[in-house]
Amino acid sequence: MGEPQNMNAVDGDRSKVVFADDAAAALLAGHLGELAAPGEEWVVVKRNVSRTVYRGHIGGQQIYLKHYHSQSPLRRLARLAGRSDAKSEMRFTQYLQHIGVPTVPPLAALCHDGIEWLATKAVAPAVQGDIWHEQQLGAGPAGQAAIRSATIRLGQMIGKMHAAGVTHRDLHCGNILVCPGKDQPQIMVTDLHRALRRRRLSRRDCGASLAQLFHDRYDFTTRSERVRFLRHYLAGNGAYRKGSLRGWQMMIEEFARRHTRRQLRQRDNRIFGSNKYFSPIRLPDRWAGHVVLSSKRKMACSQAAHMVFTLQEWQDAIGNPQSLFEGPGVEVIKDSPSSLVVRRTLRIGENDVQVFVKRTRRKYRWKILLDCLRDARCTRAFELGHKLLTRRIATALPLAALERRAGPVLTDSISIAEAVEATDLDTFMRTWLANPPRDTALPVAGQRQLAQDVLWQLGRMVQRLNDNSFAHRDLKASNVLVRWSPAAGADVVLIDLDGLRQQRCLSMRRRFQGLMRLNVSLLECPVVNHAGRLRMLLGYLRRPGCGRINFKPYWRLLEQWSAEKLNRQIRSRHNRQKAARR
Numbered sequence: 001m002g003e004p005q006n007m008n009a010v011d012g013d014r015s016k017v018v019f020a021d022d023a024a025a026a027l028l029a030g031h032l033g034e035l036a037a038p039g040e041e042w043v044v045v046k047r048n049v050s051r052t053v054y055r056g057h058i059g060g061q062q063i064y065l066k067h068y069h070s071q072s073p074l075r076r077l078a079r080l081a082g083r084s085d086a087k088s089e090m091r092f093t094q095y096l097q098h099i100g101v102p103t104v105p106p107l108a109a110l111c112h113d114g115i116e117w118l119a120t121k122a123v124a125p126a127v128q129g130d131i132w133h134e135q136q137l138g139a140g141p142a143g144q145a146a147i148r149s150a151t152i153r154l155g156q157m158i159g160k161m162h163a164a165g166v167t168h169r170d171l172h173c174g175n176i177l178v179c180p181g182k183d184q185p186q187i188m189v190t191d192l193h194r195a196l197r198r199r200r201l202s203r204r205d206c207g208a209s210l211a212q213l214f215h216d217r218y219d220f221t222t223r224s225e226r227v228r229f230l231r232h233y234l235a236g237n238g239a240y241r242k243g244s245l246r247g248w249q250m251m252i253e254e255f256a257r258r259h260t261r262r263q264l265r266q267r268d269n270r271i272f273g274s275n276k277y278f279s280p281i282r283l284p285d286r287w288a289g290h291v292v293l294s295s296k297r298k299m300a301c302s303q304a305a306h307m308v309f310t311l312q313e314w315q316d317a318i319g320n321p322q323s324l325f326e327g328p329g330v331e332v333i334k335d336s337p338s339s340l341v342v343r344r345t346l347r348i349g350e351n352d353v354q355v356f357v358k359r360t361r362r363k364y365r366w367k368i369l370l371d372c373l374r375d376a377r378c379t380r381a382f383e384l385g386h387k388l389l390t391r392r393i394a395t396a397l398p399l400a401a402l403e404r405r406a407g408p409v410l411t412d413s414i415s416i417a418e419a420v421e422a423t424d425l426d427t428f429m430r431t432w433l434a435n436p437p438r439d440t441a442l443p444v445a446g447q448r449q450l451a452q453d454v455l456w457q458l459g460r461m462v463q464r465l466n467d468n469s470f471a472h473r474d475l476k477a478s479n480v481l482v483r484w485s486p487a488a489g490a491d492v493v494l495i496d497l498d499g500l501r502q503q504r505c506l507s508m509r510r511r512f513q514g515l516m517r518l519n520v521s522l523l524e525c526p527v528v529n530h531a532g533r534l535r536m537l538l539g540y541l542r543r544p545g546c547g548r549i550n551f552k553p554y555w556r557l558l559e560q561w562s563a564e565k566l567n568r569q570i571r572s573r574h575n576r577q578k579a580a581r582r
Helices: 004-012 022-036 073-080 085-098 129-137 140-163 203-220 223-237 245-269 311-317 321-325 367-372 377-390 425-434 444-467 508-523 530-541 552-581
Strands: 017-019 043-047 051-058 061-068 106-112 115-121 176-179 186-189 278-283 287-292 331-335 339-348 351-360 398-406 409-418 470-472 480-485 489-494 500-502
Touching: 017 022, 022 051, 022 106, 022 115, 061 085, 085 106, 085 115, 129 140, 129 176, 129 203, 140 186, 140 203, 140 223, 203 223, 203 245, 223 245, 245 377, 278 311, 278 398, 287 377, 311 339, 321 339, 321 351, 321 409, 351 377, 367 409, 377 398, 377 409, 377 500, 425 444, 425 480, 425 508, 444 470, 444 480, 444 489, 444 508, 444 530, 470 508, 508 530, 508 552, 530 552
Parallel strands: none
Antiparallel strands: 017 106, 043 051, 051 061, 061 115, 106 115, 176 186, 278 287, 287 398, 331 339, 339 351, 351 409, 398 409, 470 500, 480 489
C-alpha cells in the first residue's frame, strides 16, 4: 500500500494522476491521499491476493476504488517496464465508451512509487450478471423475457467489442453489470485490466473469449439460448463471412470444454492448499488433516456454506478428536465393523453446525500395508466431495478430514461433514408418493409430477457423475437423499462418498453399473414402477439437442444386468445364512 510519506507526495503532486476529465479532477483533486490509503469509512467489497475493491463517498458521489497490489514476479517486472493495470483499464474503458460499448465511467488512475489504484463512478442500481440471471430464472415469464432481451444486447455488445479488436480475457458474468430499466435492461462490461487490443482478432481469439462466457453459464442456459446469443454476436461482429453459425457453435463449445477442464484442475489443486477456502491443520497426539474455512459453492441448501471459519476456531473445536464421539447430544447413527457414525452439534467459533462425524475402521488387516501408501478414506472422501461441489453435483459439504499416523502406518481417521436435512430416496418415495401427510394435501397429479422430477434428477445426477469421470461402486437408494418443499421443489443429494472413484476413462459397462445398482435398489420400493425406472434411464440418456432416443437396447441391457445382480445378492444371502447355521 505504500508508506505515509509516499501518500503525502502523491497528494501534493497531481501530475502523477491521470484524470478522465476536468470534472473528475475537480472532484478528486483534494482526496488523493485518501484514495491512496482508504480509511475505515471505505467498505471492502472484494479482496484477493492481487486486488482490493473499496466503496466510499467523495463530495456526495459514490465511488468504487480498486487497488492493485499483486506481488508476483511477472507483475513487478511489468511495473518496472512502465505497464500499469490501472491506467490500462482506464484506457480500455474510455475506448469502449467511444465506440459505443457501455462501461463503468472511470474517474482517475494512478501508478507511482508502489501505489496503483483506479477510481470509477458507482452505477446504481446495478447487479452482477450471474446474480441477475439467477434472479430472473425464478421470476416466471417476465424473467424469461428479460433474459432474452439481455441475451440479445449482450451478444451485440460483445460482437461490437470484438469487431473493434478488443477481447476481454476474463469474460464471465461476474464482470458484466446489469442495470434494470423500464423497457429493457442496460448491460455494462467491467474489470478490463486484462483486456487486450489487436488490429484484428482471429476466429480463435474470439472463440476463446466467448468460451469463458459459455463455461460460466452452461449449467444455467439452454442450447437455444446460447445459439440465440451467438447469432446476435455474429451480427454485431459482422463475422458471418468468417464461418457459419454451426461452425462457430462447434468451435466455441470445444474451447469451452477445454476451458472447463483447466478451471476444474485449478480449483481441485487448491483443496489441499492454504488459501481463503481451505487450510491444513495439526493437532496434538499426531493428528493432522485439512479443514474448510469458507465455501465457494453453496449447494444442497447448505447452511455451513454461508459461514466463514478460522483455523484457530477449528483448533478449539476439534482439539481433542476423541471428544467428538462423546458427551451430551451425541446420537449414534451407525456402529459396524467398517465405521462408527454419530450426529451432533459442533460449535465452531460462534457458529453451531449440525454435523456427521465418521470414524473409519479397518476390517481386513492386510490393508495396513495398503494404507501406508495412500491417503486415508476420510481424506479421499474430503477431496472427492469438494470436487463434486465444484462440478455442481449436490452432496453434503465436507468440513474436515483428520488422520493419525505412527510413521507411515495409519492408526485412526475421522471425517466431519455437514448434516443435510433430507430424507433417503426409498423413504421419500414411500412417504410422499404412497401416503403423503394429510397437512400437505398433495393431489394425485402432484404426486406423479414429484416422482417424475425426482427420478429424472436421479438419472441426471448419474449422468453428471459419469461425464466428469466419477464412478460410485455403492450407488443405492440409502446413499441418495431427497430434499423437497412445495416452494423450492426437489433436490437430489449424494452422500457416503467412500465408494466414489475418479478414473481417467470410464467404459460403457462401468457407466451403467451405477444405473444398474440404483435400478436394483428401486425394485425394493413398491411405489416406483416400471415407468418410473424407465424415466430414470431417460434422464441419464437425454442430452441437449440429441433428438429422439432409441432407449430400448439400453433398457434391455439394464434389466438383464439387474436380474444378474439380484441373483448374486440372493446367493450371497443364502451363503451367509448357511454359515450362520453352522
